[in-house]
Amino acid sequence: MVLAQNCIFEVCKKNDEAMILREHIQKILEAGAQAPSGSNSQPWKFEVRGNEITVVAIPERDHPVLNFRYRGTWIAHGALIENISIAAHEFGYNANVKLFPEAANPNVTARIKLEKKETKGDTLFRAIALRTTNRKPYSLLPLSENERKELFRVGKERETPGVAAVFIDDSQKIKELGKAASVNEVVMFENQALHRLLFEEIVWTKKEEERRGKGLLFKTMELKPPAAVIKMLGKWPLMRILNIFGVARAIAKDNIKMYSSAPLVCAIFCGDGDADFVNAGRLMERIWLRATAIGLSSHLMTGVLFMWQRIASGEVEWFSGEHVKLIQGAYQMTATTVGVDNQNIALLFRIGKAEEPSARSFKKPPEIFFK
Numbered sequence: 001m002v003l004a005q006n007c008i009f010e011v012c013k014k015n016d017e018a019m020i021l022r023e024h025i026q027k028i029l030e031a032g033a034q035a036p037s038g039s040n041s042q043p044w045k046f047e048v049r050g051n052e053i054t055v056v057a058i059p060e061r062d063h064p065v066l067n068f069r070y071r072g073t074w075i076a077h078g079a080l081i082e083n084i085s086i087a088a089h090e091f092g093y094n095a096n097v098k099l100f101p102e103a104a105n106p107n108v109t110a111r112i113k114l115e116k117k118e119t120k121g122d123t124l125f126r127a128i129a130l131r132t133t134n135r136k137p138y139s140l141l142p143l144s145e146n147e148r149k150e151l152f153r154v155g156k157e158r159e160t161p162g163v164a165a166v167f168i169d170d171s172q173k174i175k176e177l178g179k180a181a182s183v184n185e186v187v188m189f190e191n192q193a194l195h196r197l198l199f200e201e202i203v204w205t206k207k208e209e210e211r212r213g214k215g216l217l218f219k220t221m222e223l224k225p226p227a228a229v230i231k232m233l234g235k236w237p238l239m240r241i242l243n244i245f246g247v248a249r250a251i252a253k254d255n256i257k258m259y260s261s262a263p264l265v266c267a268i269f270c271g272d273g274d275a276d277f278v279n280a281g282r283l284m285e286r287i288w289l290r291a292t293a294i295g296l297s298s299h300l301m302t303g304v305l306f307m308w309q310r311i312a313s314g315e316v317e318w319f320s321g322e323h324v325k326l327i328q329g330a331y332q333m334t335a336t337t338v339g340v341d342n343q344n345i346a347l348l349f350r351i352g353k354a355e356e357p358s359a360r361s362f363k364k365p366p367e368i369f370f371k
Helices: 002-032 068-090 125-130 145-157 171-181 183-190 192-201 206-212 227-233 236-244 247-260 274-293 303-312 321-338
Strands: 044-049 052-057 093-099 108-116 164-168 264-270 297-300 344-352 368-370
Touching: 002 044, 002 052, 002 068, 002 108, 002 125, 002 368, 044 068, 052 068, 068 093, 068 108, 068 125, 068 274, 068 303, 068 344, 093 274, 125 274, 145 164, 145 264, 145 274, 164 171, 164 274, 164 321, 171 183, 171 247, 171 264, 171 303, 171 321, 171 344, 183 192, 183 236, 183 247, 183 303, 183 321, 192 236, 227 236, 236 247, 264 274, 264 321, 274 297, 274 344, 303 321, 303 344, 321 344
Parallel strands: 044 368
Antiparallel strands: 044 052, 052 108, 093 108, 164 264, 264 344, 297 344
């Protein structure tokens, strides 16, 4: 009788542990899914078996041009995995990550095994829910020495072979980077296909955003003209006429001020493999979370970088000859300014102090399949 009771007790104990682990996994993945992604596409789902999480990519949700070789998706998954790792530590687990574990299924980005550890807590966990994109102008005042040390230190913590961060604080160099980044607007507003894709990604209200579960919320774009004016620019026949008078170039020129309004810019460069871009995303997220934790804002400026990667591979059919030259020149200016040779500049983002953003993107609950 005692033996039977002990057996029942052990079964109940194991069931309780399984329930606790499942509850923790739910919370860990909810935190993970707060990661940034292109146009808030959230290109992921999860399969869970016991203490093992399989991260599955859904790259078709992402931008078909900027998501060259799914690199935008891999960067987003890197940020996701970094969040998962931080959240796991918060709940008392080590997260052992294996990237691309199935050669036959490249959309399985990672398999993450959770293992109990003695201590709980992670200093960056609270920043996950606070992190957001802020496209407002930033103060040009230099960051404090402590703020710089925090960012530079965390920039070294997540480096892996072939992936590293460079910080630019020279105001003239930041202006050059802003000028290069603004080529994105020239191409987006002068290229009919990219113009259409851009306006398909914009969602105009919070209600529409929650219904679609993804998209670029208009208020987060921090544009000066009202929505009605921007909607008119979404009509290609009108945009084409306006471009005769240089409207796309004027938009880009105005955006140089915004892209340049920061005391610090971070560039992350990496190798050419899929895992390199995942690790670049992990490094980006860790720096972004540290910036958030110390009260700073961040804003990615990646359009030109992804356009260039497609052009550099020989896939130029999306672009006119003039735009190819513009993109190549902008990328070369960026590479020269940040001092990167023979590696991909995967990410570029500005960091600084700013007012609160006008809105934050909606994050839908993660798709989790418990097996």
